[in-house]
Amino acid sequence: xxxxxxxxxKETARNLRRNLTLTxxxxxxxxxxxxxxxxxxxxxxxxxxxxxxxEDGVEFIIWIQPDISENQRGLIETDLENSTGIETxxxxxxxxxxxxxxxxxxxxxxxITQLVTVDVIPPSYRVIPAQLNAEAIEIIAASFETKPGxxxxxxxxxxxxxxxxxxxVIRWVVLGAGIILLGTGLLLxxxxxxMAMFARRREIEVMKLVGATNWFILIPFMLEGTFQGLVxxxxxxxxxxxxxxxxxxxxxxxxxxxxxxxxxxTSGDVWGIGLLLIGIGGLVGSIGSAIAAYRFLDV
Amino acid sequence: xxxxxxxxKVYKGEVLALRDASCDIQKGEFVFLVGQSGSxxxxxxxxxxxxxxxxxxxxxxAGKEIGSLSRWRVPHMRRQIGSIFQDFKLLPNxxxxxxxxxxxxxxxxxxxxxxxQVPAILDLVGLQEKTNRFPHELSGGEQQRVSIARAFxxxxxxxxxxxxxxxxxxxxxxEIMRLLERINETGTTVVxxxxxRGIVDTMRRRVIELNSGEIVRDQARGVYE
Numbered sequence: 001x002x003x004x005x006x007x008x009x010k011e012t013a014r015n016l017r018r019n020l021t022l023t024x025x026x027x028x029x030x031x032x033x034x035x036x037x038x039x040x041x042x043x044x045x046x047x048x049x050x051x052x053x054x055e056d057g058v059e060f061i062i063w064i065q066p067d068i069s070e071n072q073r074g075l076i077e078t079d080l081e082n083s084t085g086i087e088t089x090x091x092x093x094x095x096x097x098x099x100x101x102x103x104x105x106x107x108x109x110x111x112i113t114q115l116v117t118v119d120v121i122p123p124s125y126r127v128i129p130a131q132l133n134a135e136a137i138e139i140i141a142a143s144f145e146t147k148p149g150x151x152x153x154x155x156x157x158x159x160x161x162x163x164x165x166x167x168x169v170i171r172w173v174v175l176g177a178g179i180i181l182l183g184t185g186l187l188l189x190x191x192x193x194x195m196a197m198f199a200r201r202r203e204i205e206v207m208k209l210v211g212a213t214n215w216f217i218l219i220p221f222m223l224e225g226t227f228q229g230l231v232x233x234x235x236x237x238x239x240x241x242x243x244x245x246x247x248x249x250x251x252x253x254x255x256x257x258x259x260x261x262x263x264x265x266t267s268g269d270v271w272g273i274g275l276l277l278i279g280i281g282g283l284v285g286s287i288g289s290a291i292a293a294y295r296f297l298d299v
Numbered sequence: 300x301x302x303x304x305x306x307x308k309v310y311k312g313e314v315l316a317l318r319d320a321s322c323d324i325q326k327g328e329f330v331f332l333v334g335q336s337g338s339x340x341x342x343x344x345x346x347x348x349x350x351x352x353x354x355x356x357x358x359x360x361a362g363k364e365i366g367s368l369s370r371w372r373v374p375h376m377r378r379q380i381g382s383i384f385q386d387f388k389l390l391p392n393x394x395x396x397x398x399x400x401x402x403x404x405x406x407x408x409x410x411x412x413x414x415x416q417v418p419a420i421l422d423l424v425g426l427q428e429k430t431n432r433f434p435h436e437l438s439g440g441e442q443q444r445v446s447i448a449r450a451f452x453x454x455x456x457x458x459x460x461x462x463x464x465x466x467x468x469x470x471x472x473x474e475i476m477r478l479l480e481r482i483n484e485t486g487t488t489v490v491x492x493x494x495x496r497g498i499v500d501t502m503r504r505r506v507i508e509l510n511s512g513e514i515v516r517d518q519a520r521g522v523y524e
Binding site for chain 1: 348370375376377378381382390391401402405407449450453
C-alpha cells in the first residue's frame with residue numbers, strides 16, 4: 001500500500017492537538033497506572049532478591065563462626081549427614097557468601113561492599129529438610145542451635161514470612177490499582193479516538209467515498225492511540241526509575257544495615273521493567289484505538 | 300457498464316426500497332433516475348457504490364459482480380466511481396484545491412501527480428480563479444463544481460449524481476448540467492437521480508422511473524413524466 005509518510009505524521013499530530021485535554025487525560029492515566037505496575041514489579045523483584053537465599057527448598061540456614069575449627073565443622077557435618085530429617089544440604093564458603101552478599105544485596109553500593117571482607121562473612125550450611133512439616137523442621141533446626149561453632153540458625157519461615165507478609169498486601173493493592181487504572185486508560189484512549197473520529201466524520205465519509213482503503217483511514221487513528229500509550233508508558237517508566245533512584249539514595253544514606261537493603265534492585269532490572277511498561281503502554285494504546293476504529297468506522 | 304439483475308433491497312425487514320429491479324446501462328450513457336421521494340432513487344445509487352448491499356439479485360459494475368467482492372477490494376472498486384450530492388460534501392476547513400487534492404492524497408497518489416492533476420481539473424470546471432478559496436466563500440454552483448472536480452479528478456468510469464441541482468437555482472443548474480454533459484462526452488457513464496423536470500425534459504436522455512421501489516418506465520430519450 002502506498003502511504004505518504006508526511007500525510008501520516010501531519011494527520012496524527014493534528015488529531016493529537018485537536019483533542020489536547022482528552023489526550024492529556026489518557027496519557028496521564030496510562031502514566032500513573034504503569035508507574036503503579038512498575039512499582040509492584042520492582043517490589044516483587046526486591047522481595048525475590050531479598051529472599052534469594054531461600055530458593056530450591058532451603059528451609060533453614062546454619063550460620064557458623066568464621067573462625068570455626070575443622071573439628072567442630074566435622075561434627076556439624078556428621079550430624080547433618082546422619083539426621084534422617086534432612087534431605088540434603090549445601091556448604092556455602094566465605095568466598096561464595098561474600099559474592100552472594102555483594103551481588104544480591106549491594107550491587108549499586110560499592111562503598112558498602114568495600115567494608116565487608118572475606119574474613120568477616122560467615123560461612124553457612126543451607127539445609128533442605130526431607131519433609132515440610134513446620135514442627136519437624138523446628139526440632140531439627142533447634143538441635144543445631146546449641147552446637148559449638150554455630151553462630152545462629154535462621155529459619156526461612158522467620159525471614160521470608162516477615163518480608164512476604166509485609167510486601168504481599170502492598171504489592172497486591174498497588175498491582176490491583178495499577179490494573180484498574182490501566183483499564184481506565186484503555187477506555188480513555190478508546191474514547192479519545194472515538195472523539196477524534198467523530199470530529200473527522202466528514203473527512204472519513206469523503207475518504208470512503210473516493211476509495212481510500214480502510215487501513216489508510218485507520219492508521220492515523222491507531223498511531224494516535226499508540227502514541228498516547230507510549231508517551232504515558234515513558235512517563236510511567238521515568239517515574240519508576242526515579243522512585244528506584246530515590247530508594248537507592250535513601251538506602252545509601254542510611255549507614256545502618258537494615259533488612260531493606262537486601263531489596264535493592266539492579267538498574268538492569270529497572271530497565272527491563274521499563275521496557276515491559278513501554279510494551280504494555282504501546283499495546284494498550286493500539287488495542288484501544290483499534291477497538292475504537294473497528295467499532296466506529298463501520299468499515 | 301452497470302447491470303442490475305432482479306435486485307431487491309428491504310430496509311430493516313419492512314421498508315421496501317427496491318423490488319426486483321433489472322436494467323442494463325451501457326458505457327458512456329447518460330441516465331436520469333426519476334420518481335417521487337422515497338421511490339428508491341438514492342438506494343439505487345447507494346447499491347452501485349456498495350454503500351448498501353442488496354437483499355437479493357446481482358449487480359455488475361464494469362463487468363464485475365460486486366456482491367462477491369471482498370471487503371478490502373471495495374475501496375478499489377469505488378475509485379472507478381465518482382459521486383456527487385445535493386449537499387456537496389466538501390470539507391469546510393480545506394480550500395478548493397485542497398478539497399480536490401484530498402481525493403487523490405487518500406488513495407495514495409504521488410505528489411507530482413496531484414500537483415499536475417488538480418489545476419487541470421479545476422480549469423475544466425472553471426474554477427481556476429478560486430483555487431485558494433474556502434467552500435463557504437463560494438456560491439452553491441461553485442461548490443458543486445468543486446465536488447464535481449473532486450469526483451472526476453481520478454477519471455472514474457462512472458459518475459453517480461444524487462440530485463446535484465437540488466439546492467441550485469435554475470440558471471446555475473443549467474451550467475452544472477453542461478458540465479456533467481462534458482464529462483459524459485469524455486466517455487464517463489453518468490447516472491443522475493433528479494426531481495428537476497425542466498432538466499430532464501430539455502436534455503432528452505434515457506429516463507428510468509421508479510415508483511415504490513419498482514422500475515415502472517425505462518425510456519430512451521425520455522421525459523420526466
